[in-house]
Amino acid sequence: MQKESVSIVLCGEAGQGLQTVEKLIPKILKREGFNVFTFNDYMSRVRGGSNYLEIRVSSKPLRAFVERIDLLIPLNEGKLDRLNKRISKDTLFVGTENVNCKNLGIDLTKLSGNLPGKLFMNTLAIGFISGLFNVDKELMKREIENYFADKDKELINNNVSLSLIGYRTGNDLLMQKKVVFDIKKNNLKNQVILSGNEAIGLGCLAGDCKFIPSYPMTPGTGLMTFMAQHAKKMGIIVEQSEDEIAAINMALGAWYAGARSIVTTSGGGYDLMQEGMSLAGITESPLVVHLAQRPGPATGLPTRTEQGDLNLALYSGHGEFPRIILAPGNFEDACLVSQLAFDLADKYQVPVFILTDQAFLDQTYNLNIEVKNKVQDHFVKTLKDYKRYDLKNTISPRGIPGFGEGLIGVDSDEHDEEGHITENFDVRIKMMNKRMKKLELIKKEVIKPEIYGDKNYKKLIVCWGSSFNAVKEAVENLGKGYAVLYYKQVYPLHQDTEKILKKAKKIYCVENNFAGQFADLINKETGMKLNKILKYNGLPFSVEELTRGLK
Amino acid sequence: MTDKKEFDVVNADIAWCPRCGDFLILSIIKSALAELNMSPENVVLVSGIGQAGKMPQYLRSNFFNGLHGRPIPVATAVKTSNPGLNVIVTSGDGDVYGEGGNHFIHAIRRNPNITILVSNNMIYGLTKGQASPTSQRGFKTPIQTEGVILEPFNPLSTAIALDASFVARAFCGDMEKTKEIIKEAIKHKGLSIVDIFQPCVVFNKVNTYEWFKANTYYLENHNPKDRIEAFRRATETDKLPLGIFYVNNKNTFEENIEAYKIDKKPLFMRRNDQNKIKEIINSKF
Secondary structure (H helix, E strand, O other), rough: OOOOOOEEEEEEEOOHHHHHHHHHHHHHHHHHHHEEEEEEEEOOOOEEEEEEEEEEEEOOOOOOOOOOOOOEOOOOOOOOHHHHHHOOOOEEOOOOOOOOOEOOOOOOOHHHHHOHHHHHHHHHHHOOOHHHHOOOOOHHHHHHHHHOOOOHHHHHHHHHHHHHHHHHHHHHHOOOOOOOOEEEOOOOOOOOOEEHHHHHHHHHHHHHOEEEEEEEOOOHHHHHHHHHHHHHOOOOOOEOOHHHHHHHHHHHHHHHHOOOOEEEOOHHHHHHHHHHHHHHHHHOOOOOOOOEEEEOOOOOOOOOOOOHHHHHHHHOOOOOOOOOOOOOHHHHHHHHHHHHHHHHHHHOOOOOOOOOOHHHHOEEEEEEOOOOOOOOOOOOEEEOOOOOOOOOOOOOOEEEEEEEOOOOOEEOOOOOOOOOOOOOHHHHHHHHHHHHHHHHHOOOOOOEEEEOOOOOOEEEEEEHHHHHHHHHHHHHHHHHHHHEEEEEEOOOOOOOOOHHHHHEEEEEEEOOOOOOHHHHHHHHOOOOOOOEOOOOOOOOOHHHHHHHOOO | OHHHHHHHHOOOOOOOOOHHHHHHHHHHHHHHHHOOOOOOHHEEEEEEOHHHHHHHHHEEEEEEEEEOOOOOOOOOHHHHHHHOOEEEEEEEEHHHHHHHHHHHHHEEEEEEEOOEEEEEEOOOOOOOOHHHHOOOOOOOOOOOOOOOOOOOOHHHHHHHHHHEEEEEEEEEOOOOHHHHHHHHHHHOOOEEEEEOOOOOOOOOOOOOOHHHHEEEEEEEOOOOOOHHHHHHHHOOOEEEEEEEEEEEOOOHHHHOOOOHOOEEEEEOOOOOOHHHHHHHHHHOO
């Protein structure tokens, strides 16, 4: 057990306010100087069920899900069944149930005096945790007041006074040394707390995204919500379309008119968008798709996580055309690649995917973030003799209607240089060659996979997207001989892949899916066979299972 | 007035059958644009798939010939991204009312300032003669061998029921009146829909030029602000009325969008403000 990190799990029904804890605790603890990570596992329902929130507090940044529970705080009784395997004899327990671990003998519901304690369990818990970490009481009060600022005075006062009761209870345990944590404080003044959704959203804003037509689908909706919340301030447009088909066609209309645009969806919604993806291919339109993965097929596990749609991104849309697939593994990269997605789409006139998943989007943690929006537009002012698909260049300069003297014609049919329908076989070959040749240019600008861990690695663990942080922590635990190879761009595959892999004695590929889709892609491109470590129950990899599995 | 020839595509290899009603509609649209003094550079034609979907191929302007059923979302986004452009959907009954039916409904709710011109020949021409959403009951085709058993889709009553901004019907055989209706539709601020009867001379041997002439008449002394009356007239089936059924002036989608309330510039002329992004980041401390 790492002494310098604590894993706290709260559980309760939907509607009990776990979200309030998720929003407030990271803010309070980060301001106090602790690194914080949250992960939630929730059911597909608005009320009831059993949801869990994991909060990791640590001396140094640890940003992955762990099985271990150091402190367990149920907000109601009888919801522990799914946690049984994770509770050990060392787990500290706050509650009245008979659980085989260290019961601290505290009943939060009894602390609320005349107030309905059950309604305020979340606030009591916020106070309790704050007290356990001995945070500045005023700081906690301020954060709670800010959070409930738009509520009536009585409600704010009740929340504050109950948080103070919780605080005293937690703080007493600390003072009596019944609970001992050894978490070091850091200067985190310049750091922010973000969710995956927010990190992607900031990247989109920095990438000059101005039009977001989408249809709600978990977990893709979060990005749409973030953009909508800032739409007025930024002067951008978020439109909830009638369906995903409309969304992607709107995005293509926006790009055609010169507005950078993204659609955000999940697998099922993306299925409907595939015709639009293919349209982007033949019209050589830039397009950015945020494909937020969840377990399928069909409705699958709507609120859980998976990395099962790499092949979907890779092969979707009929016909042959080039594409780019990005898959950030941390929030710094989420912001970076989301911004880059727009530039790459614009520059190469191709669709670009940002592949994320539920676990990644719903996590929160503290980080340094800097956004530079140096945007270079790639559309041109046209002259009278402009031809949209000029064959002189592999990438024909992209004009937009109403900017210059030229006319902009684009066509879903095979077309000539002016965009007019053609069935001329020679033109067809020239246009196909021109479109496919862009892939060769794209390959020259692929983001290099990053290596962490022992430079003289014998065992190399390949991962992509959201699995990165858990693999990285596991490799740090394993130490000598281990390294991670992390891909934030999965397609086209970086050309050094084979060279890097060949240095290892044993290669694993860790993926949150059944088939090992990325390992298969590497095999297809390099001929190398990777050992697959897979998980597809709807949860992300835990640090422990990877540490065990990679030994 | 612009010279109508400005809209001609030189050496166009037109794929329509001789006497196809779409030739007339093409000519009518060119005349209407010329008389409205529009320039090709400022017009965007958006279409889907079908014979009518080829319209933009033969009319010199900006164009986006997209996917089957999808011209309306594309047109909406083009107009929304750059409200200064004149955006016109030119497509057919299968495209707009069938494959794209959902977009038709929601475009009316959204009310972008675009015009939708639907060549309605009551048949699928491109795929060689199957029923369309507007085919009449009993109409026999190689697929509907015993005749169509579905109720025909009524675009006018649907649009009026949804409180559309401008609803009209025309018959391309009467070029002069159709042109005037189309001009009114393009001038109208808000979503304007013109359902244009268009004979398919090869596959539809029932709804011919003669049939449309005999089975249509023009609305007279009709108040297009009267929604109930407009709806009643739109549901007439013995003889099919032509003309402007319903006009409802209201704010457009673009006018209702916050992004244009302060800044009128099209989206391509704007840049996301870095300081505002920093402010958002700062709110996450």
